Amino acid sequence: MANDMRFITAVWQIMDELQKNDQLESTLAASVEILLQNTGCTSGYIFMKGTEDDRLYMIAGKGSGDGLGISVKAGEGPVGNVFQGKECILIENAAEDPEYQNASEIELFGKKTLLTPMRTPHGQFGVVMLNDPEDDDFTAEDIRIAENICSLIALDIEDKGMEFRPYKNKKQIVSLRGIIKEFMNGDEVRRVLKGIDLDVYEGELLVVLGESGCGKSTMLNIIGGMDRATQGQILVEGKDFSSPSENELTKFRRDYIGFIFQSYNLMPNLTALENIEFIAEISRHPLSSQEMLDMVDLSEKADTYPSAMSGGQQQRVCIARAIVKDPRIILADEPTAALDFHTGQDVLKLIERIVRDRKTTVIMVTHNIEIAKMANRVIRLKDGMISSMRVNLSPLHAEDLSW
Ligand SMILES: Nc1ncnc2c1ncn2[C@@H]1O[C@H](COP(=O)(O)OP(=O)(O)OP(=O)(O)O)[C@@H](O)[C@H]1O
Numbered sequence: 451m452a453n454d455m456r457f458i459t460a461v462w463q464i465m466d467e468l469q470k471n472d473q474l475e476s477t478l479a480a481s482v483e484i485l486l487q488n489t490g491c492t493s494g495y496i497f498m499k500g501t502e503d504d505r506l507y508m509i510a511g512k513g514s515g516d517g518l519g520i521s522v523k524a525g526e527g528p529v530g531n532v533f534q535g536k537e538c539i540l541i542e543n544a545a546e547d548p549e550y551q552n553a554s555e556i557e558l559f560g561k562k563t564l565l566t567p568m569r570t571p572h573g574q575f576g577v578v579m580l581n582d583p584e585d586d587d588f589t590a591e592d593i594r595i596a597e598n599i600c601s602l603i604a605l606d607i608e609d610k611g612m613e614f615r616p617y618k619n620k621k622q623i624v625s626l627r628g629i630i631k632e633f634m635n636g637d638e639v640r641r642v643l644k645g646i647d648l649d650v651y652e653g654e655l656l657v658v659l660g661e662s663g664c665g666k667s668t669m670l671n672i673i674g675g676m677d678r679a680t681q682g683q684i685l686v687e688g689k690d691f692s693s694p695s696e697n698e699l700t701k702f703r704r705d706y707i708g709f710i711f712q713s714y715n716l717m718p719n720l721t722a723l724e725n726i727e728f729i730a731e732i733s734r735h736p737l738s739s740q741e742m743l744d745m746v747d748l749s750e751k752a753d754t755y756p757s758a759m760s761g762g763q764q765q766r767v768c769i770a771r772a773i774v775k776d777p778r779i780i781l782a783d784e785p786t787a788a789l790d791f792h793t794g795q796d797v798l799k800l801i802e803r804i805v806r807d808r809k810t811t812v813i814m815v816t817h818n819i820e821i822a823k824m825a826n827r828v829i830r831l832k833d834g835m836i837s838s839m840r841v842n843l844s845p846l847h848a849e850d851l852s853w
């Protein structure tokens with residue numbers, strides 16, 4: 451009887467919520483709350499299948515997963531498998547189970563995790579993850595509640611025809627497919643990138659994290675045409691660009707790519723303005739060098755040489771130099787590493803503004819995980835592979851970061 455009452459209460463709550471809510475993200479956010487309340491779980495996440503690819507994206511959640519989304523491929527890993535399977539599954543201590551070590555959603559798992567599919571007889575929509583119920587174990591009643599709530603959510607999604615487009619209107623600008631990079635180390639071949647698949651979208655800020663030596667700069671150099679892959683395919687706006695001629699490569703670097711490095715590498719014998727003009731002159735559709743200098747707030751330093759500028763000022767000249775050619779992609783390799791907090795934050799605000807105003811794509815390598823909070827997506831490289839990818843549902847503004 452008590453169980454029936456619990457069950458009925460849960461169903462009543464979810465029905466009430468679904469009836470008054472027509473917007474997918476808020477429906478699912480409210481559903482997480484109801485699921486947690488009625489199963490006594492400590493954290494929960496909803497993964498939803500996107501319409502544009504075969505991945506599931508973390509779209510709503512509550513727990514230490516921080517509001518950062520994670521995406522997984524349908525049919526791969528625990529969440530991807532439950533999506534394609536029929537039943538819900540219970541997993542214990544996934545963090546210590548070698549079977550799950552490489553799953554990108556692993557950091558969202560609890561000690562005990564229940565994965566329940568959201569599906570109707572006609573369609574599959576996603577997977578709900580619930581972790582660590584208060585009374586330590588999932589009871590049959592918890593599972594029954596989770597299953598039924600998930601079915602009701604799925605029916606509602608189907609009934610209202612709600613769709614989830616994680617990258618609605620977004621165009622792929624560069625794609626890597628199976629990129630392998632080897633270096634010769636004496637007589638030995640060292641494989642540094644071991645098969646990278648990555649789509650980079652127009653107008654996104656993509657942050658790349660990973661330990662020193664894992665291949666971040668190598669990947670950036672390959673994307674920017676500064677280095678060639680040993681194997682694999684590169685697509686630029688959908689067209690194959692795997693074996694360009696030197697001429698094509700030079701044009702690509704000139705028209706597409708702006709680089710910002712950790713070390714400022716300005717020309718020492720040119721002033722701030724001349725450093726920018728120098729690049730503008732070799733660009734096809736340059737913006738105004740003076741305006742770029744104004745934009746990075748260095749109007750007064752136009753005639754100053756690099757040696758008489760602070761690190762932060764030099765870095766801002768580098769940013770002006772990278773954007774003056776109006777590139778489609780800016781590659782930034784640890785642009786704030788050598789700067790103090792305030793100067794670093796100013797540089798990030800500038801990068802944020804470029805992404806927003808010019809719809810430029812920025813790929814930024816950093817060791818600072820705080821910076822990942824302002825990204826639209828975060829990928830982590832580990833040992834030459836992408837070990838996780840997260841979609842950030844609500845990126846922070848650079849001015850709200852602190853480290
Ligand atoms: N030109 C090269 N010749 C030989 N080995 C190289 C070359 N460039 C990079 N490597 C090796 O490839 C590995 C990855 O280097 P990479 O610079 O991409 O790392 P990273 O992730 O950017 O590291 P960090 O965070 O320290 O900048 C390293 O072990 C490095 O020694």
Ligand SMILES: [Mg+2]
Binds near residue numbers: 666667668783
């Ligand atoms: Mg590096």
